[in-house]
Amino acid sequence: MTPSRGGVLSALAFALTALALAPLQSQALEDADVPRTNENRTLYAIPVPLPYDSLQSAKPGIEKSTLEQTQFHLWSYISSDYDASKIKRAVVTLHGQGRDAWSYWDDTYDALLNATSPTKRSSKSSSSTSTLNRTSLKRDEVLILAPLFFNNQDTSAYQALDEEFDSQSIVWNGGDWAEGADSILPDTVYGSEEGQTFEAPKVSSYEALDEVVRWFSDKNVFPKMETVLIAGHSMGGQIAQRYALLGAVPSASTPVHFVVANPGSFAWLTPERPEPVDDCPDTYNLWKYGLELSSDGTWSQRYLKSFIQQSLDAKSEVLDVRVRYSEIRLVHYLFGLDDFGPGDTRCQALTQGPHHLGRGQNFLQHLDTQVLGPRREADAAQHGSDNLQGWGKASHTSDFVKGCSHDPMCMWLSKQGIERLFFTNADGEEGPRGVGDDDAVQAKWYPWGVNSAASHFPSRSTSTMLAALAASICMAFL
Ligand SMILES: *[C@@H]1O[C@H](CO)[C@@H](O)[C@H](O)[C@H]1NC(C)=O
Ligand SMILES: *[C@@H]1O[C@H](CO)[C@@H](O)[C@H](O)[C@H]1NC(C)=O
Ligand SMILES: *[C@@H]1O[C@H](CO)[C@@H](O)[C@H](O)[C@H]1NC(C)=O
Numbered sequence: 001m002t003p004s005r006g007g008v009l010s011a012l013a014f015a016l017t018a019l020a021l022a023p024l025q026s027q028a029l030e031d032a033d034v035p036r037t038n039e040n041r042t043l044y045a046i047p048v049p050l051p052y053d054s055l056q057s058a059k060p061g062i063e064k065s066t067l068e069q070t071q072f073h074l075w076s077y078i079s080s081d082y083d084a085s086k087i088k089r090a091v092v093t094l095h096g097q098g099r100d101a102w103s104y105w106d107d108t109y110d111a112l113l114n115a116t117s118p119t120k121r122s123s124k125s126s127s128s129t130s131t132l133n134r135t136s137l138k139r140d141e142v143l144i145l146a147p148l149f150f151n152n153q154d155t156s157a158y159q160a161l162d163e164e165f166d167s168q169s170i171v172w173n174g175g176d177w178a179e180g181a182d183s184i185l186p187d188t189v190y191g192s193e194e195g196q197t198f199e200a201p202k203v204s205s206y207e208a209l210d211e212v213v214r215w216f217s218d219k220n221v222f223p224k225m226e227t228v229l230i231a232g233h234s235m236g237g238q239i240a241q242r243y244a245l246l247g248a249v250p251s252a253s254t255p256v257h258f259v260v261a262n263p264g265s266f267a268w269l270t271p272e273r274p275e276p277v278d279d280c281p282d283t284y285n286l287w288k289y290g291l292e293l294s295s296d297g298t299w300s301q302r303y304l305k306s307f308i309q310q311s312l313d314a315k316s317e318v319l320d321v322r323v324r325y326s327e328i329r330l331v332h333y334l335f336g337l338d339d340f341g342p343g344d345t346r347c348q349a350l351t352q353g354p355h356h357l358g359r360g361q362n363f364l365q366h367l368d369t370q371v372l373g374p375r376r377e378a379d380a381a382q383h384g385s386d387n388l389q390g391w392g393k394a395s396h397t398s399d400f401v402k403g404c405s406h407d408p409m410c411m412w413l414s415k416q417g418i419e420r421l422f423f424t425n426a427d428g429e430e431g432p433r434g435v436g437d438d439d440a441v442q443a444k445w446y447p448w449g450v451n452s453a454a455s456h457f458p459s460r461s462t463s464t465m466l467a468a469l470a471a472s473i474c475m476a477f478l
Contacts, residue, residue, distance in 0.1 A: 026097045026175070028153035031160035034102070041105050042080045045073035045167050046147070048211045050189075050201045062191065062198040070189045070200075073167045074208040075158075076147040077105040084223075088141040088428060090216040091229045091421055092209075094236030095146065096408070097175055099154070104236070105146035107409040108421070112142055114413060115422035137422055141224075145212065149177035149205055149239075152184060170203055177205035178238040179288035180246060180303045204303035205239065206247050213247075217254035217432070226428035228256045229421055233408035234343070237263030242288060245269075245325045246308060255430040259420050261334040261411045262356045264343035265289055266363045269322045270370045273351040274362040280347035289348040291322070326371045332397045332420045334411055335360040336404030343406075356406060364398055 036043050050067050093108040095101045116139045150158045150171045158169040171185035182202030189200045209230070215221065216228045228251060232240035237260045243249075244258040245267050268290045277284045285292045287300055291312060299305045310318040325331070339356040343349070353359035399416035411417050 029157040031156045034157045041077045044076055044078045046076055047071040048074050048208050051207050072170045074147055076145050077102050078145050079143050082143050086140050087143045087222050088224050088226045090143045093146045094232030096234030096236050101146040101148035107412050108144045111412040111418050115418045178235045180204050180206040180301050206243050206303045209243055210248050210250055214250045217251040219253050225254050227425040228254050231259035233261040237261045242267050244329045244331050253432050255432050257330040257424050259332045262339050265349040272370050275351045277351045284348045284351045330395050335400050337400050337402050338405040341406045
């Protein structure tokens with residue numbers, strides 16, 4: 001169903017979108033809102049271990065072994081009764097501000113039914129050069145996961161789950177999960193002696209996504225896994241774009257693709273903006289809107305903080321996250337051509353463009369002229385412009401979807417949405433592109449192409465590996 005076909009309807013949809021998004025406050029999820037299990041999807045708690053650097057900075061008195069055994073839970077909807085030995089593709093679908101993960105699961109499943117229906121799909125997708133056999137994707141080869149990022153308003157919902165399943169739900173403040181912020185709950189972990197409680201370490205929403213990626217790329221669990229897709233719409237598009245930029249993405253054996261649809265804002269990669277910044281000159285480029293630290297020199301988040309700071313330091317040999325994002329990370333942007341909803345109306349967002357569609361178009365231009373352009377020129381100067389064919393283009397794609405406003409179902413069920421979600425790397429021939437970058441757990445992932453030969457790099461530091469990777473990428477692109 002595409003609700004906004006035709007001029008009148010799309011004008012109406014625009015008005016409704018604008019209305020619905022004007023106040024940034026979202027509704028609390030009540031217990032009754034959160035469906036449990038049906039024949040197609042099951043509510044499932046993904047265990048998330050406490051992060052390494054949180055353990056390091058844990059308050060004295062707490063035993064490390066206790067922390068190491070503690071797990072929090074990222075609630076998610078997952079396909080019922082899947083057979084892990086058959087799964088070739090995992091589609092992680094990320095909800096918007098409303099946290100209605102179940103409806104994202106359902107929309108993604110509808111798109112899967114379409115993608116696997118026997119009706120022949122046209123293979124002449126304008127944005128695709130593939131000549132794949134569209135009927136070859138089977139429904140039981142695809143696993144759909146829709147994580148639920150609870151926030152502090154959702155007390156009734158997560159407390160009911162915790163009681164029902166004896167779980168410890170991870171909860172974030174407001175929409176902070178979209179920027180990788182630390183959790184606010186659970187705030188307590190239990191010691192080995194009865195009654196002993198300690199302040200809990202915090203968990204970034206990106207650490208929770210890291211666990212999802214790590215699980216799906218574990219060949220002992222999913223021996224046939226070929227592709228992991230992390231796809232988000234609206235605020236889900238925000239977390240997808242920012243996780244693609246900063247995330248560790250620990251996927252030693254499986255390529256991970258990101259689908260960023262109609263986000264309210266982007267993390268911009270340079271301080272330039274398409275619109276005036278006069279109303280917020282000191283804050284428009286701070287994380288989550290840009291890569292700058294706040295005036296006190298700190299990041300608003302703990303996740304990979306030291307790695308990111310090193311990577312942005314030109315003197316450091318750690319690969320720059322902007323280069324990694326624009327040239328290595330596989331990102332597909334989808335924009336609804338009717339999405340004129342203003343979404344985030346803060347000054348910082350407005351410097352990126354007036355509405356979802358405008359910010360999307362501006363971001364693509366930013367990527368091309370301010371990020372890739374200067375690198376292309378520098379390389380042309382060094383190596384000659386004849387050698388630049390295809391440089392930096394291959395890893396990002398963009399599609400504009402007719403007849404869609406700010407509507408995840410419309411986006412996922414569009415021809416372009418289905419193409420990206422279900423036919424990216426359909427032949428399974430891509431190698432993994434996971435890039436190790438978290439110093440604390442460097443042994444867990446490797447640059448693509450060397451994952452099966454990890455023993456060739458037994459004693460290298462992460463930064464040396466990244467330097468080697470950067471060199472090999474330069475060669476690959478030239
Ligand atoms: C589950 O999926 C089937 C198609 O595979 C569909 O016919 C059915 O309506 C779905 N059930 C629910 C509760 O959505
Ligand atoms: C397409 O895939 C189906 C099912 O796997 C197979 O039977 C058919 O021969 C394939 N067609 C082509 C043209 O490869
Ligand atoms: C799949 O979606 C396309 C539009 O993108 C539509 O034309 C087609 O009828 C749908 N097929 C099924 C089986 O739902």
